[in-house]
Amino acid sequence: MASSWTLDDFRGEFDEVEFVEKLTQRMGSTASATGAKFDPAPYQASFSRAVAAIDDLERNVTASIAKATKELAVADRAHQRKLKEHGATLDAVLERFARLDRRISSVAQTAVRIGDQLEVIDVAKQRNAYGSKMIGHFLSMTGERAAVPDAFKGQTLDDLREAASTVQALQQAAQDLSRLPNMDHAIKNISNAADEIENRLLKEFDQAWQANHVPGMRACAASLLEFEGGHLIARIIARIIGEVGPNPDPPDSVEQFHSELSRLMDSISNACSKYFPLIAEVFPQPEKVIKPFVERVYEDNITGLLETGVGALSADTNAYLAALEIGFDLNRKLMRSLTAQVEELKLPSDAVLTSFKLALKDHADGLFFQYRDTFISRQFDVLVRDSRSRIDRTLAILPQATDDNPLRSEYAVSITDWIRAVFQTHIVDALLDSFSIALARVDKLAEPSRLPEYVWRIYKTLVEIVNKPFLHRLADSILESMSDEDGGDMVAVENGCTLEFVGCIDAIVQRLNDFFDVEIAKRLQDSLNLLTNCAQERHELTVALESKMSRALRITLDLAMQCSARTLSNLQQKTDFRPKDDQLLPDGSGCSPAASAVVDYIGRHSGSAIAHLRGKNLDCYLHVLGLRLYDLLSNHIRQFVVSNAGALLLMADIRVYQDLVRQFHVSEVNDRFETLRHVVNVFAVPAESLGSLMNDDPVLAVERIPRDDLHSFIKMRSDYKQNNLRKYFA
Structure with missing residues (x-):
């Protein structure tokens, strides 16, 4: 019977009533088929037992669940109780840790305070101990026959250095207490002890010097330099001068004097080259040795040889003057050599150079006095005569003015050709070279007290010769060349002659300024009145020339803008920006x-400016050129009605203009043309998008471009009235 059941009979939701009905129905049908009488009692009993077993199982399960629930509740209460106990324990532990941390911090602060107090106490103890030791040493020196303290009897270098420090402190104390009574013995005994220690240190230094032991020399020098008297420096200078050698006998000729003085200078230079690096290694302030050495060698050697040599040759005037020049030149050579050596050591050379000048000052005044006045008078006469002669020869080809044409010579030489020929002579460079030579001679042979006056006279002579007779004459000729009634103005602008000439004038002015800074200002830095006079001469020359050259540049700019305006007027067609067939777009091939x-x-004009102008002149010229070109193009665009198709060509034009002005490297000009590029976009967008463009493009914001200016461009749109574009500015 069991095999007659299938899995399908138990699918879905189980219904016990339906299951019993099916079961009994099958049992009944089976009994009918076999012909046996169906007895449900066994099945009923079996089913009742099964149901009873199920009920028992249900009661057992329910009881187990109830028991487990009670046990879980009991366990949970126990867990919560233990959790509270652990939490309380943790809080107690944390509180204990906090108290411990506070105690540790308090202990640390206390330790720091105790450490500071101990350090102060230790310093005070050390100071007291040092003071007690010094007092003990000082008291031991107060007797008439005081014994030398044991601290001064050390044999090592460290002991000697410590003894030197101690005795120097005692010397200072003795000086401070010298007015007190009964201090004579103490001062004498301390001085004797100091001399003894210094002599022992000098002996140690000599031994280190002989052994070329730099650390030993450095250690001894650090202590010896603190003693008064400078015995160490004097000893080193004497050793170096000993290697220079004695001065020779008075010379018989200029050649012998030259030879002997050259030998002496070379010996001094070689000795300095040998010992200067060693001095720099040994002494913390080597200039304290180098400066006295230079003064000593000039006083004992160079000055002596100069006096004996010049005195021996004084009978022969030419030999006497030659000896003076030889002495001056060789002295400058030695100064350059010693200065170079000092610069290699990275030591301050001002003291050395000052020593040179002071050592030679008295002798130079006497040596050059007899030749001075004659030389100065002749030098000025030759300078003025030769300079004027050069200027006259350079300007000799000046065109002869006629009533019909004042700018053409009778030999058909144009004014521009004449100006260019004059510049090509480089006459100013030649003049400045002559004046530089004159200044150098004055430096060497003039009386030092009158040197500033001579320098001022030379510069004033230069300005008088170069100013009106030459530079202003050229500047006036440049301006005249731009007013040539035969069209010379446009020719000058086209071929860049004016810019070339202005650049030449500017180069000459810069050369004169450099000459002033290098040759004049340095010589007059101690004579402020004369320096002010020279500066005023330069200022008047520069201002007058700048005024004329600025006028020439303004005329050049005006002519360049006029030429550009004529080009635009002649070549720009109305159909460029408003073609007849507005639907036919430009092919984009160019502007x-x-x-x-x-x-x-x-481009050619700015290239000529870049080639010939320099510095601020170039920057200012390109700046103004770019701004005026912007103004010209802005006004030019507002003269044309622009359609959407024509706007594309206009935008192409603006791009090539932008590419041009970028070569000027002027930020303001670049910004102006970038703004113009954004402005012409108003011609290209549809009418319904114009408002969005004006609001969204930051370059078209009111802060960047006033609405009236923007409106003046939009008025030139071909659909301005048709689409009522005025509404955006109402």
């Missing part, structure tokens, strides 16, 4: 012919 011509012209 308009007018823009191409202007870019080519301004």
Whole structure:
């Protein structure tokens, strides 16, 4: 019977009533088929037992669940109780840790305070101990026959250095207490002890010197330099001068004097080259040795040889003057050599140079006195005569003025050709070289007290010769060349002659300024009145020339803008920006012919400016050129009605203009043209997008471009009235 059941009979939701009905139905049908009488009692009993077993199982399970629930509740209460106990324990532990941390911090602060107090106490103890020791040493020296303290009897270098420090402190104390009574014995005994220690240190230094032991010399020098008297420095200087050798006998000729003085200078230079590096290694302030050495060698050696040599040759005037010049030149050579050696050591050379000048000052005044006045008078006469002669020869080809044409010579030499020929002579460079030579001679042979006056006279002579007779004459000729009635103005602008000439004038002015800074200002830095006079002469010359050259540049800019305006007027067609067939867009192959011509012209013009102008003149010229070109193009664009198709060509024109002005490297000009590029976008967008463009483009914001200016461009749109674009500015 069991095999008659299938899995499908138990699918879905189980219904016990339906299951019993099916079971009994099958049992009944089986009994009918076999012909046996169906007895349900066994099945009922079996089913009842099964149901009873199920009920028992259910009661057992329910009881187990109830028991487990009670046990869980009991365990949970126990867990919560233990959790509270652990939490309380943890809080207690944390509180104990906090108290411990506070105690540790308090202990640390206390330890720091105790350490500071101990350090102060230790310093005080050390100071007291040092003071007690010094007092003990000082008291031991107060007797008439005082014994030398044991601290001064050390044999090692460290002991000697410590003894030197101690005795120097005692010397200072003795000086401070010298007014007190009964201090004579103490001062004498301390001085004797100091001399003894210094002599022992000098002996140690000599031994280190002989052994070339730099650390030993450095250690001894550090202590010896603290003693008064400078015995160490004097000893070193004497050793170096000993290697220079004695001065020779008075010379019989200029050649012998030259030879002997050269030998002496070379010996001094070689000795310095040998010992200066050693001095720099040994002494913390080597200039304290180098400066006295230079003064000593000039006083004992150089000055002596100069006096004997010049005195021996004084009978022969030419030999006497030659000896003076030889002595001056060789002395400068030695100064350069010693200065170079000092610079290699990275030591301050001002003291050395000052020593040179002071050592030679008295002798130089006497040596050059007899030749001075004659030389100065002749030098000025030759300088003025030769300079004027050079200027006259350079300007000799000046065109002869006629009533018909004042700018053409009778030999058909144009004014521009004449100006260029004059500049090509480089006459100013030649003049400045002559004046530099004159200044150098004055430096060597003039009386030092009158040197500033001579320098001022030379510079004033230079300005008088170069100013009106030459530079202003050239400047006036440049201005005249720009007013040539035969069209010379446009020719000068086209070929860049004016910019070339202005650049030449500017180069000459810069050369004169450099000459002033290098040759004049340095010589007059101690004579402020004369320096002010020379500066005023330079200022008047510069201002007058700058005024004329600025006028020439303004005229050049005006002519360049006029030429550009004519080019735009002649080549720019109305149909460029408003073609007849507005649906036919430009092929994008390039800009308009007018823009191409202007870019080519301004490019050549700016290239000429870059080639000939320099510095602020170039920056200012390109700045003004760029701004005026912007103004010209802005006004030019507002003269044309622009359609959407024409806007594309206009945008191409603006791009080539931008590429041109970027070569100027002027930020303001670049910003102006970048703004113009954004402005012409208003011609390209549809009418319904114009408002969005004005609001979204930051370059078109009110802060960048006033609304009236922007409106003046939008008025030139071909659909301005048709689409009522005025509404954006109402």
